Amino acid sequence: MDKTYIDWIESLKQKIKSAQLKASIAVNEEMIRLYWDIGKSIVEKQESFAWGSKVVEQLAKDLKRDLPDTNGFSRTNLFAMRKFYSFFKESELIHQAGGQVRIGDFSESSSIVQQDVGQIENTGSNLNNPIVQQAVGQLTPNSVLCKIPWGHHIVILNKTQSIKEAQFYIQQTIQNNWSRSVLEMQLASKLIERQGKAQNNFELTLPKPQSDLARETLKDPFKFDFLTLEVNVQELELERKLTENITQFLLELGKGFAFVGRQYPLQVGNKERRLDLLFYHIKMHCYVVIDLKMGEFEPEYAGKMNYYLSAIDKLLKTEQDNPSVGIILCKSKDTLEVEYALQDMNKPMGISEFTFSELPQLIQRNMPSVEELENELNKLT
Template structure:
């Protein structure tokens, strides 16, 4: 370490970094997300270049951390771990294709106006997308959890659009939202106009993950419904942005008969009512017919002239894709069918009769001792 710290080339490089930090008035600038991300990008690029050139070896990060922490004792972010993150940040995002990145224009910016650059250095569009929108803690989660560029862009856009916290972003990645979004079987293409049909399709997932619920058999749709309402915040998070809860077992009177919708929502972005029906069984075609009836009733009794057509979401425990597509083919109301998953606990009277992990391991050990 001492030898590296006295190397003239390293000393010059260290001085350049110190001057950059001082020029940006680090204590104030690093408190702003945009300046912090741009600084980490530049620092990561510099570190990556030194490591790729194999000038001083990996120990250069340890030495740099020590020197920067000593020079700027009141500034966080110069730990060995964080310097490795800056290098990983640059290496990962520098490989993104500019064509796949859409950077939203700021208010007042003209359509053909270019995004300003920092100094003479060109900043990739993906970094402009991140700057000012994603805190460093969010970026570190992405660097730890994601590899695919398109998936990464999906979570960046969703985080910006929905204002996800760090914990919510981690939860959505863990639940594999990217693979579930827009995957439900629907008839939106034939029952809704563009672009309403595309927006509606992207709104519905398959499957829905209700792993915040836990049940002991037997349980029915009403039990699931009750717990979803009890955990309404988590339920709305899983449904996605835009869903406003209207009511459960919502009463409609059609003719002389009473009908009750399992769950009724209004979607702010789609500007329509959304009827959610729960079935704790495999999908059967008859479910689509009943939901079609409910949608007609809501359109007639609740929908205003400014509302878009009511959408139905049928949540089942299982479905056959071909059978589901046939069932929706001639339905004239927009609806989608998705599966849902939840946590099932063993009944108390069965727990004691099943072997524990320790007992199973002991059985394997006895088998090995016998040579079986």
Template sequence: MAKKTEIMMDGYFDILEKVKERIVEAQYRVMTTANVERNILYWNIGKVIVEYSQWGGKFVENLSKDLRMEYPGTEGYSVRNLNYMKQFALRMQSEDILHQVGAKISWKAIKLLIDKTDNLEEHLWYTQQCIENGWSSTVLVHQIESNLYERQALVEKSTNFRKQLMEPLGEQAEEIIKDPYIFDFIPASKRLKETELENALVQQITKLLLEFGSGFAFMGHQYPITVGNREFFIDLLFYNVKLHCYFVVELKTVEFEPEFAGKLSFYLSAIDGELKSEKDNPTIGLVLCKGKDKLVAEYALKDINKPMGISGYKLSNKISDDLQENLPTIEDIESRINN
């Protein structure tokens, strides 16, 4: 009898977990729906303000005062917020776009995009990224300030993805590449070696993954792979869960040289032959270097039959702690001048 009771209890707890999952899912849908409905309301209020904007600045002040008197305890009707509603209506003039994309993020994120983006196209691009990647407002600010839109959406990228990969995989692979990558968590140094750069990136793996973007899982650095009787070591190896493929990064602290593409091509062949499963898409690679000549990069990729790209990177302008300690103080400089 006790055993039967235990089985029934186990079944009950399974049912309880399923019910809890349904509740959480419903709560999320309600919250999301409420956010969207609020944003649409704010857009409609903004349209009214735009329509009667010829009434002057006092119109918004009076409207704010009367709305707060009419709906005491309800937030969102300050003069500042009403002006954001006006800007939202001016920015998002298509009601179709509003319902499809524009209203599906938090109001805080919408206000940030109004302040920090220049046009509707950029605004909608960041909106889509927020939806797909679940960015918080803090992450959104970081991505905007690092010029992600210019680096990922507008830049002419040096890749052969569309030539070497079937669509839509080629387009999707190109979309995840940035140029340059911003490693603002690593102080710049003229004497930075490849191993030092690699170790610095790995030590800040969370920030590195944020810069690489959603979908990247870190597999390891100096990742060993055996080919024949020899062992080779890949600088950085990732797996992209969205593209379902391995992603190899070859790090260089110098300007791009054509032979770098040949070495990366070998690594891609090795991963495809030794690590990739039948369910995985072809392995793609990236040469990440200090900089590149676009024409040299184009010629280097022209006859490579493995999917790869070439991007630069930028480090922080901040001076490292070690270097800071060795810099002369103001007193030292004044003493030398006097002497």
């Protein structure tokens, strides 16, 4: 096949995928509005006629009988619709636009778009359907509530206690294109309590809006629960494990981080310095140096990071890049000591703690060391 044909078919494939994606998003919006309207109707009927929960069970049976080919109206799902409306009915999210959502944010196989599509298609998107007609005008398609799938809403409703908390996870889901399983993981790790909480000097060293973006990028603590390590693990071993599990590591760091290298060499004069971990942040348009420390934070760590950032800005940074940012990850830290250490530093940096799953002491004592394993392997060869 000649290049003209190949380019043409590639272009058509992209158009088809884009159209399918737009259709999936539109159907999702319609379904969320339908579920909102049904939840609203249930609440109003129960309040007006003092109907109890039995009416929901009866409604599920009648809908299944009358619409046997339509899924999504089980007893459990109807109660979820009722909860959905009751939880958000006085929230500003009803009218808050989800204008930040763009088709380009999603891939054609994106789970956030397609995870519930099978259910959506079966609910019937035909506007002549009387159930769909009830939903028209009740919840605007542009509402942020319409921008994530129903399955994500159920997870958020079951795991959050306030509108503020729910809003945080809805916005994070949209911005980061989280699948349902990733959303569940972020809820379990209490991301809302960690994001933007690290001590830093960004307001003093970075212009807005980069300082705000850098602050929101950092968590405290970072949770590396995908690793199970000995309590006294050394820094080089932790680096190796993190880079071996780079997908989970990048997920915990957050959207925008691109891995550049581990033990990245920098030639400064006649000496070679090595950075623990080097990243480039696509949104902040800057290099990010991560220094891992297995013990408690010490003030000299900030001075060393200041030196690294000066070297990066001199050797790697281009005119298109923003000032490089440093992140010092420690096993523990004293808040006041960190505050003093950052006070007069002229390079942007943040200090956070990190956690990982620790091997039980009994298992640690009975596990062979690396040297013992190597000796046994040598005997076999």
